[in-house]
Amino acid sequence: MKLLLGDLLDFTDDPSKTGLDAVRYLPDGALLIDDQGRIADRGAASDLQSKVSSSVPVYDYRGKLIIPGMIDTHVHYPQTPMIAAYGEQLLTWLTEHAFPTEEAFADYDHAAGVAETFLNELVRNGTTTALVFGTVHPQSVDAFFDKAQERNLRMICGKVMMDRNCPDALKDTAETSYAESKALIDKWHGKDRLQYAVTPRFAPTSTPEQLDACKRLLEEYPTVYMHTHTSENKKECEWVGELFPESSDYIDVYQQAGLLRRRSVLAHGIHLCDRELHALADHKCALAHCPTSNLFIGSGLFPLKRIREHNIHVGMGTDVGAGTSFSMLQTYNEAYKVQQLQGEKLSAYEGLYLATLGGARALDLEGTIGQLETGCEADLVVLDPEATDLMRFRMQHLRSEDVHEKLFALMMLGDDRAIRATWIMGENQHNR
Incomplete structure (x- = not known):
């Protein structure tokens, strides 16, 4: 068993709906981790210290924030080598940058090397669970899961399915994609902390037969899971209309194909009409908001207020490599600005909710991850509000002791340097 001391911060609900009642902040708190890597107890540090044996190791993070491990609900691990590729919008960006990079993942060793770097970056940035795209190659998924299993990470991944409108080297067929995906599901889904996502890239690269x-x-x-993209770019939406003239809109393509349900997570969703939002809500689907990507390749501004009004679960996604940072703190930084540009606000509490409990709800994993709750898996992150000279200086000039003001400054100025420690299933895997 282990005892972690620090200021505890998590959520019992969505603060955009229930306000401060959803925020659970306990200064000078403690978490007791059992020998199975789960949270056994939580409470005031003085109370828990008096309950446990003096032989239990104590990790002292007092003065820092302990939060649930952060959750990235949409990211492409094979695009790590071409993060920050200059100058294109979505469809050209795919053909000029993404597709050529993904062709190399036919080689298992190459895929394993990239997966190692990718997972290092996630853990270093305090991300403990992610919903991940592989490539069309089954070995890309094998390599990713091999590396994730070594670290005992809770990860979700799938082989991309594409049988048209892509290079021949990345093309499968309806039947081969079915057979290869089925074999990967049988091999990996539910093994340790790993889960599988059926992964049609997006409607334009799949025939009706593949869907x-x-x-x-x-x-x-x-x-x-079912993991795909939707309504990221206006030209993409027009293309979908040309390819699927019998569908009333983009979401209707997936709806007619029978792909909408709980555990269906669709990335972006910027240009959705009300009918599409109703359909997503009715089928209990989730959307992944990817602000750094949406800004970087000029896709548009995520209409969070409209989506909330339809009670659709939303998680945060980095969408590397169109996304420009593995940091969920920096992802919030951009999400805040996206809402500002639409005359809306996104509080630090709301942003951290999206990166923790909101992400868990989007992935149908509430009660397993996303909270500092007894029985949850002990994936934890320690945030240092004074990680840099500028952050320390800013904390010295806060106008009040208000927790939100402190958290907002931390999330706007913080990046991987603000991650003091990352714990995976009760084991310390990263320290700064």
Whole structure:
């Protein structure tokens, strides 16, 4: 067992709906971690210290914030080598940068090396769970899961399914994508902390026959995820209309194909109409908000207020490599600005909720991760509000002792340097 001391901060609900009642802040708190890597107890540090044996190791993070491990609900690990590629919008960016980079993942050793770097970056940035795109190659998923399993990480990944409108080297067929995905599900889904996502890249790169193969997989394996893109770019939306003239809109393509349900997570969702939002809500789907990507390749501004009004679960995604940072703190930084540009606000509490409990709800994992709650897996992050000289200076000039003011400054100025420690299932895997 282990005892961690620090200021505890997590959420019991969405603060955009229930306000401060959703915020659970305990200064001078403590977490007791059991020998299975779960949270056994939480409370005041003085209370828990008096309860446990003096032989229990104590990790003293007093003066720092202990939060749940952060959750990235949309990211492409194979695009790590071409993060920050200059100068294009979505469709050209795919053909000029993403597709050529992904061709190299036919080689397992290459994929394993990139997966190692990718997971290092996640853990260093305090991200303990992610919903991840592989490439069309099954070995890209094998390599990723091998590396994630070594670290005992809770990760979700899937083989990309693309049978048209892509280079021949990245093209599969409806039947081969079905067979390869099925074999990967049988091999990996539910193994240790790993789960599988059926992963059609987006509607333009799948024929109706391949989307039907996705549906077959979801029917045969009801606990897997469905992970794809939607309504990221206006030209993309027009292209979908040309390719699927029988569908009333982008979401209707997935709806007619039978791919919308709980555990369906769709990235972006910037240009959705009300009918599409109703459909997502009715089918209990989730959206991944990826602000650094949306700004970097000029896709548009995520309409968070409209989406909240439809009670759709939203998580935060970095979307590396169109996204420009692995840091969920920096992702909030950009999400805040995206709302400002629309005349809306996104508080630090709301942003941290999206990166923790909101992400867990989007992934249907509430009660497992995303909270500092008894019984939850002890994926934890320690945030240092004074990680840099500028952050320390800013904390000295706060106008009040208000926790939100402190958290907002930390999340706007913080990056990987603000991650003092990352704990995975009760084991300390990163220290700064």
